[in-house]
Amino acid sequence: MDPLLELCGLTIGYKQPLLKDISFSLMPGEMLGILGRNGCGKTTLLRSIAGGMHRISGEVRIQNTDCFRLSPKERARKIAVLPQQTSIMEGITAREILAMGRYAYGNAFLTHADNSRLEQAAAVFGIEDKLDTDCARLSQGQRQLVLLAETLVQDSPVLLLDEPNTALDYDNVYTMFDSLRRLVNREKKGALLVLHNPEDALRWCDRLLLLQNGRQVGILRVKDADASTVQSALRQIYPSINVWTDSRYGEFRCNTGKL
Template sequence: MIELTELTKTYGSSTVLDGVSLRIERGGVTSIIGPNGAGKSTMLTIIGRLLASDGGRVTVDGMDVDRAPGREFAKRLSILRQENQFTTRLTVRDLVRFGRYPHSQGRLTAEDHAQVEAALGFLDLVPLAGRFLDELSGGQRQRAYVAMVLCQDTDYVLLDEPLNNLDMKHAVSMMRQIRRAADSLGKTVVVVIHDINFASAYSDRIIAMREGRVAYSGTPAEIMTSEVLLDVFDLEVRVEEVGGARIGVYYR
């Protein structure tokens, strides 16, 4: 379980996280939604210990994020942020191998190799395994990074806007793979996501944030209502049931 207690973060005079307390239970897919500047990515980044908070506490299975030894923590929780500008010329397989680093410190055992191949297979990357990252499309590269994170074999996987730069087809396939990671690999996946309908269709729980606070938290059925979405996004959204998922229509 990930537990946040009175978490605060300020940048200069603006408060990005305003005393967030929250529990994310083990298992399943949890989506964090909310308007720009609501503090979604900041919260995820602090949970993933890439950013220090100004106050409050984050624990993962009782481990304090600030004090946990890096290597031990890296076996329990992994985080992937949006891609940065610089693309290292590593092959896909070499990148995924670095996911085993917390376990092997660079000396891969037969089991590590098996996990690397499993992660490559899981994300359909076997045909691309020998290619350099900078020779791939944005979507393929994103898949390679996700494969690396899965290969780290942590109970918790945090993904910051994994659908960025993906076209429709690849966005759907990424969400399917995230769902599958939760269902068949038993991971607890937390994603920050902009598209409320992807959140609705693929998550077990949705956390809706606004102005640095958790405004709502619940199942997609509970969150995907016109009232809640109006309150969170300040936008009229008609919600309809389409093919078993609640879909918000907000284009006009």
């Protein structure tokens, strides 16, 4: 199976590189988490794939096409991005935000199919009753769900999600990851997620890309890994982390030795 997204020795920056020699691939139906400490280059990596950073060397290929040669619309049809921060002015409804997800397809007006896609995406994250609400009147978590739904409306094979669980309550974090997991499996999309919580990353992602100081220090395959393998991999970035398996649920649990 061909990868959806492939990075080969990508170095990003201006005079000084911000990210050095990043290489990995994202397969269809895969969720790949990016873990690392603050300032290690997680968001920069997503931005560079999305075309917002200057490349020094290396390649980014999406479905075997050089990402840097794509026009913004072509790129948007292949990659949907949830940025870390978005400001939404007062007076813009959730429906209008979702409709922007169809901009890359070039229609001046939404077709019937566009509208049904929009309703479906809203239903995935349970915001169908908020569609005609001004985003300024939604809570921060609800706005995050609107922005997540917009990435689905874009109908791209690759999803780049920068901290998708930000501002979501406990229930919505579960619903969001679960919906995303099902969608990725069903539609054979690839999702690249920047995450901060190692437990969430270990629970929902197939593999983890570990970053430190702008360098890739390893890729951890979560499935079939035991707690000690996971712990030694994660200790490259969080030196005092402890990882064990919760025998009741068969999931990894983490804490930090500093506690």
